[in-house]
Amino acid sequence: MLIYILKRLVYVTPVAIGVSIVCFLLVHITPGDPLSAILPSDATLELQEQMRAAYGFDKPLPVQYALWFWKVIHGDLGTSLATGRPVASEVGRAVSNTFILSTTATLIGFTFGTFFGFVAGYFRDSWLDKLASGISVLGVSVPHYWLGMVLVIIFSAQLGWLPPTGAGPDGSGGWRPDLEHLRYIILPAITMSVIPMGVISRTVRALVGDILNQEFVQALRAKGLGEYGVFKHVVTNAAPTALAIMGLQLGYLLGGSILIETVFSWPGTGFLLNAAIFQRDLPLLQGTILVLAMFFVALNLIVDVVQTALDPRIQRG
Amino acid sequence: MSAAPLVDVKGLTVDFAGSAKPVRAVSGVDLTLAKGEVLALLGESGSGKTVTMRALMRLLPKSARIGGQVRVAGRDVLALAPDELAAMRGPVVSMVFQEPGIALDPVYRLGDQIAEAVMRHEGASRSQGRARALELFERVRIPSAARRLDNYPHEMSGGMRQRAMIALALSCHPKVLLADEPTTALDATVQIQILLLLRELQRELGLAVMFVTHDIGVAVEVADRIAVMYAGRIVETGSCARVVQAPQHPYTQGLLASRAGHVFAKGERLGTIPGSPPDLANPPPGCAFAPRCKVAEAICTKDLPREYQAEPGHVARCVRLAPAPATVAA
Ligand SMILES: Nc1ncnc2c1ncn2[C@@H]1O[C@H](COP(=O)(O)OP(=O)(O)OP(=O)(O)O)[C@@H](O)[C@H]1O
């Protein structure tokens, strides 16, 4: 198993380097000078040259990349042009906020998704199946920012039960695990959970239906197992795929939550990306994208490893 | 041994409530199986052998309606509650499936699959169950049994998997073993080993065995009696020797065509008969074989023939066996 993990790590290295090159080039392929956003338009040529040298933009590209890469692996992602704070700390805080929101949403989605999926798969074509499948189709097809706004209107504006935006009462943007902060995560997490719930429930439904039709289920009944005994086997057979889907959904949420984070002003990576784009804060944009991309690479690796560990049929070659 | 037979089936019917018209896969099967007896079920594909066999354990999809009477070891199988039925599957009747590759759970270790059955029926602990599994693996002669217990099904060859399947079927000391083409999925040399193993276990344990095969040589070698099925009915039953040497029903004669009197070699498949079996959703009124029968008479397409005795223990559903006019006049 250890050898398998090492092997996968070796395979992943070129991908990671490729990703870093793309991120690096991002700054140089965007139209306009990266400094033009912060320099006053009437800056003297001399000042422009000075700034260019200060940011290292005057050196040849490969040298710039090597310098940048060297800094990156030491945890230095540069300085935000807009705030002057280190990009690494901005991104770090955003990542932890997004991570908390996405994990909560995925867990909620996984719990309800597997529940609906099992019900629908077990009672195929009954009204229970139609109900559960209907809910999950709704989950995948309803635009989530719209759902977010509807929830805010009902639970914040009308009923006043939950705060509409932000990650905490102090407005500092950091989420902490206490009761007061918990109230802030409920609406965005539920809104976000609708996507993984729909996907997971549909997958599990198909999976369960497929497993129940297999010959070995007949053989399990033939050795005297009751519904509960058979259910345990169905769960064990469905688990590797269901968990893999959950992992991929988590990854998807971690990267693709700009809309929800913006609707709820949740200070995560999506919110940060949004800000970086609109302020043309290229170092911040570069750092955020790099971190997200690396995260995806790592996530795929983890999903592969976990699935291999869970499913004896996959060869650990 | 004058007691009631271990398996006693009367007028068994199985209908599949399908999309359009219900399909009558089994229409009135009578069968008995005594303790320690081996019965071979022969017949073309689609004649209802698998469905009949599974009906004995009520192992059919929800769309199946089972009628008639099935008694196994004194139990009225069709009247059992779900938990009584589950309690019977394993210690009373168990089944060896045709393809062990798909009949074993792919993500459970083989030892645990056997231990699970022992734990379920005997309230044993997991380690006791594993101990039983080891015993059985040795009994079915799986080499390095202790190590093999931790294998997953895909890690074994087809023959070894079928041995494991047999071990599983025997795990709770059943009285009746049902085997649906237990060797068709295997290659020829392995087939023979598995058959020899089954016969040996059957003799040692005094099992009653019902098995489906397409191989007459196997039937002759392993079985005491043969039952021939056609379109959901048993058309002829009798001792192996009699059925093979003096088949009474034209269908059986067709199957054995040009073979009568000759010794059957293992591996010899049943012959084929021109024409095709009737549509089970629209069965013909009389004898189902009449449309393909060379010696059919007018009456054959009208009334369903009843069973006539050729000699004690050898019966066939064919009017040609009817005793001459005396009965008609009475
Ligand atoms: N689940 C089902 N739903 C509907 N019809 C079925 C079902 N299972 C079996 N049948 C029908 O019942 C009939 C008998 O099938 P069965 O599997 O018993 O045949 P068989 O004699 O075992 O054939 P083979 O030698 O090919 O195994 C077939 O015509 C088949 O179409």
Ligand SMILES: [Mg+2]
């Ligand atoms: Mg069959």
